[in-house]
Amino acid sequence: MTPTTADLKNQYAAFKAENPKSRIRDAAAQLGVSEAELVATSIGDTVTRLDGDFREVLKQVPTLGYVMALTRNDSVVHERKGEYKDVSFNGHVGLVLGEDIDLRLFMMHWKYGFAVSENGRQSLQFFAGDGEAVHKIYLTDQSNQVAYDTLVTTFRAADQSEELPIEPSPEAAVVAADDSIDVAAFQQGWLDLQDTHEFFGLLRKHNVARLQAMRLAPKGHAIPTTMEAVKQVFARVSETALSIMIFVSSRGSIQIHTGPVHKLVPMGPWFNVLDPQFNLHLREDHVASAWVVKKPTADGVVTSLELFDAAGNQIALIFGKRKPGIPEQQAWRDVVAEFAE
Known part of the structure; x- marks a missing residue:
């Protein structure tokens, strides 16, 4: 040592x-x-x-x-x-597709x-x-x-030393200037989306950062809202037992909760969901901006709430429960329209 x-x-x-x-x-x-x-x-x-x-x-x-x-x-x-359940890998990208534990894994990290x-x-x-x-x-x-x-x-390593070579953290990506982007082409690409999974490719194609995309979105497709409005959405979801999807990412994993949320507990700067199978602990004071985002798909418009920190990093992504081939729940659209738009 x-x-x-x-x-x-x-x-x-x-x-x-x-x-x-x-x-x-x-x-x-x-x-x-x-x-x-x-x-x-x-x-x-x-x-x-x-x-x-x-x-x-x-x-x-x-x-x-x-x-x-x-x-x-x-x-x-x-x-x-x-x-x-259903753990699988395609190269360094993995999936866990259980009913309760739903993950996207990026093993290169x-x-x-x-x-x-x-x-x-x-x-x-x-x-x-x-x-x-x-x-x-x-x-x-x-x-x-x-x-x-x-x-x-x-899987116990032969080397049980406490020495741990640490690499430098990756530098934040440089965000291109708005005037360097073909905004009209980007907006048309947004309007032509057929699946929400195409959105990441659209951002890469036009060299647009995720928060920047909110500013450059087609009219009516990214609407600024507030954390207070997001909490009101959660409250209504809790009251009605509406099933939603909550995505949270680290560098190596995206974890998804699908289902209702019930027990909402604010505690200092934290907004918490404290249910038997699902807990969420969100630092409200880290939410610098929140957006209602609408993306066209082959199944109709899909509505999400997207939360960002002051550096433009996405904190969390919230949808109504849905699967490809099935239109978005009208009840989810109504709740978002009532409180967040």
């Missing part, structure tokens, strides 16, 4: 003693290091370093049974309980993996090369402990 690692271990222990309720991501930010580096300080104690192809690890996760999947970014935490035991909770935690968390999987009381132990043994 190098002095640097020893110093960090001591600093983290002191921080936890002074801030017992602080989460590890916040501790990392306060100490000026990555979350993965803090996790690594407990290798050999409560942490086991994992190795190998993490796609193969994920193919074994269904054996764990009922677990909790967690994906987060700086502004929102998305926690969904259920089983990993998965660099480090650990099995972690903390405060009686066991988990598998995965990080990008810069040490930022991309996805975590927590055992529940209903999980298969024997399968978890087998998985950890199978």
Whole structure:
């Protein structure tokens, strides 16, 4: 253990003693290091370093049974309980298509993996090369402990050192000037969309950033709204048990909740959904802008709420529940029109 690692271990222990309720991501930010580096300080104690192809690890996760999947970014935490089902990969892109746990995985960003035991909770935690968390999987009381132990043994790294080479974080993409973009062509491309999944390709084709697209959208297709309006939408959704879809992304994962939301609990700067199978923790004060976004598809217009932080990063994306080939629920359109437009 190098002095640097020893110093960090001591600093983290002191921080936890002074801030017992602080989460590890916040501790990392306060100490000026990555979350993965803090996790690594407990290798050999409560942490086991994992190795190998993490796609193969994920193919074994269904054996764990009922677990909790967690994906987060700086502004929102998305926690969904259920089983990993229909796990598949096409190169470095993966899918988990269970009824409860629904994920899109980008494995090129998965660099480090650990099995972690903390405060009686066991988990598998995965990080990008810069040490930022991309996805975590927590055992529940209903999980298969024997399968978890087998998985950890199978993928246990030969190297259990606490040293963790950390790469620089990727630089933020440079946003092209509005006047460098063929806005008319971009707007026509938007109007010609046949599927919401085509939107990302449209942005890349015209070199348009996602928040920039809100400004440059065809008239009536990106309408500014507020976080207060979004909360009113959630309240009505809760009252009516309307099924919605909530997308939250890290660099290596998109996690989707599909279904109703019931228990809404504001707590300080956090807006929370606290349901038995689904929890959402959203920092309201991070929402710098919110938009009602309308995209044409072969099945009719699809309406979403999109939240962005001050740097233009997307925090979360909210739709009414739908599947390709099925028009959007009119009830969802009505709720959005009533409170957010």
